Amino acid sequence: MIDRHPRTEISFNVNGHTLHGTLTLPPGPGPHPAALCLPGSGRVDRDSNAGRLRMDLGVPLAQTLAAAGIASLRYDRRGVGASPGDWREAGFLDNRADAAAIFNALRDRPEIRSEAVGVIGHSEGAVHAMWLGAHEHPAAVVLLAGYARSGKEAVLWQASRVAGTLPGPIRLITPLLGRIGARQLAAVEATTTDVARVGGMKVNARWWREQLVHDPRADLPGITAPVLAITGEKDLQVSADDLEVIASLVPGADVRRVPDLTHLLRRDSQAPALTSYGRLLRQPVDAGLLTEVASWLAPRLSAR
Known part of the structure; x- marks a missing residue:
């Protein structure tokens, strides 16, 4: 999908790193309300793509927001896309610190209404959005598939949920896979370096250690801005039940469980399964979801 709205390629020098991104503006004169877009975990770029694993969230989200009169900024994290470095060396808290710095840089841009950002x-990005909501006081917060439990609890829930959807022959060895996974998780927790080899693979060890102990429930009560939280009923990576936790900790939060919506922000009429991801990624992000987000955001940002 081509981004037809005015856009500017920009860079930020934050926390000793240069990060590159795209600022998409709505038609008409500014300054405009805006939204900072934060992607999920791993080696994903500003469009939530990791090599051939292409979620392609950035452009359609930016277009939908621009059509609703909202500017948006998305950026490549350290060591991803146009941003130099090694993504494996960046910790979970580094990603959060960079998001906070870029959020405040976006507020300072002349095209943007500083009070309406x-x-x-999405996913990891939603967890950082919770922290920003409590500490940087954005005008509104949208959480797409954000968990509300400790990182370790979220990982264990995800592993259990995925295991239950595997084909029958593989489910027979689920106990063995579980033991292997538990050993590897313990090995990651025991590391002390930014990058380490676990199970023969080089992993972003500091990111894992920091993510496993982080609990967003500490941040949620500090959010005073309007909150929209959406999780799909067929999400294999985040429990839709966490919406109830968000609602209990953020008074007035608008929480929505969406039938057939998956973690990939596509709808699937079939039973949820990790093996469906390849098929789902050949479909576009659910346009109705994007419209729902933009329609919710627009009046809350324009009122500021």
């Missing part, structure tokens, strides 16, 4: 996060 919100944040939209």
Whole structure:
């Protein structure tokens, strides 16, 4: 999909690193309300793509927001896309610190209304959006598939949920796979370096250690801005039940469980399964979801 709205390629020098991104503006004169878009975990770029694993969230989200009169900024994290460095060396807290710095840099841009800047996060990005909501006071917070439990609890829930959807022959060895996974998780927790080899693979060890102990429930009560939290009923990576936790900790939060919506922000009429991801990624992000987000954000940002 081509981004047809005015856009500017920009860079930020934050926390000793240069990060590159795209600022998409709505038509008409500014300054405009805006949203910072934060992607999920791993080696994903500003469009939530990791090599051939292409979620392609950035452009359609930016277009939908621009059509609703909202500017948006998305950027490549350290060592991803146009941003130099090694993504494996960046910790979970580094990603959060960079998001906070870029959020405040976006507020300072002349094209943007500083008091009308919100944040939209998906998966890991949603967890950082919770922290920003409590500490940087955005005008609105949108959480797409954000968990509300400790990182370790979220990982264990995900592993259990995925295991239950595997084909029958593989489910027979689920106990063995579980033991292997537990040993590897313990090995990651025991590391002390930024990058380490676990199970023969080089992993972003500091990111894992920091993510496993982080609990967003500490941040949620500090959010005073309007909150929209959406998780799909067929999400294999984040429990839709966490919406109830968000609602209990953020008074007035608008929480929505979406039938057939998956973690990939596509709808699937079939039973949820990790083996469906390849098929789902050949479909576009659910346009109705993007419209729902933009329609919710627009009046809350324009009112500021």
